[in-house]
Structure formats: structure tokens, C-alpha cells
Amino acid sequence: MSKNSHAKHEHQKVHSTHNSSGYEKPHEDYQAGAFGDVIIGLLIFGLALVFILPFASVLSDSALLLVLGIYFIAIIAFTTFVIKKRRRKS
Numbered sequence: 800m801s802k803n804s805h806a807k808h809e810h811q812k813v814h815s816t817h818n819s820s821g822y823e824k825p826h827e828d829y830q831a832g833a834f835g836d837v838i839i840g841l842l843i844f845g846l847a848l849v850f851i852l853p854f855a856s857v858l859s860d861s862a863l864l865l866v867l868g869i870y871f872i873a874i875i876a877f878t879t880f881v882i883k884k885r886r887r888k889s
Contacts, residue, residue, distance in 0.1 A: 836878065843874055 847870045855863055 836882075840874060840878055844871065847871075847874075 847867060851866055858866065
């Protein structure tokens with residue numbers, strides 16, 4: 800390799816991008832904020848009503864409240880996990 804081509808190669812290597820494969824890491828599109836998180840939580844809780852209320856006639860009132868409470872606690876735990884993970888990224 801001649802000195803000129805070696806210098807040209809080194810110049811290109813220094814000024815090339817670190818991402819030579821063309822792959823661009825996807826970014827998170829969802830940025831609804833706290834109000835959006837509340838709405839999504841309510842929608843997930845609404846799904847519980849769709850899937851649990853058909854069994855309302857079979858379950859007693861206390862058992863139905865217990866099942867809804869367990870589901871609500873699971874939603875709170877998942878939401879807490881997502882919020883902590885989002886804070887770690889920032």
C-alpha cells in the first residue's frame with residue numbers, strides 16, 4: 800500500500816461512523832407521560848372486567864373482589880417495574 804493510499808485509508812477509518820453495518824437501534828416511540836400511563840393502566844384494568852365479569856355469577860361477592868384485587872395488585876407491580884426500568888434508562 801502506498802503512503803498516499805495508506806493515509807487515505809487511515810483518514811476514512813478515523814472519520815467513518817461507528818455503525819458501519821447500517822443497523823440503527825430502534826428507539827422507543829411511546830412517550831405519553833404520566834397521564835398516558837394512567838390511561839393505559841385503566842385500560843388494562845378494563846380488560847380484567849371483560850375477562851373476570853363473566854364469572855361473576857359463579858363467584859361470591861368476596862371472591863370476585865379478591866380476584867379483582869389480586870389482578871389490580873399485579874397491574875400495580877407491573878407498572879412499578881416499568882417505571883423503575885424507564886428511570887434507569889434516563
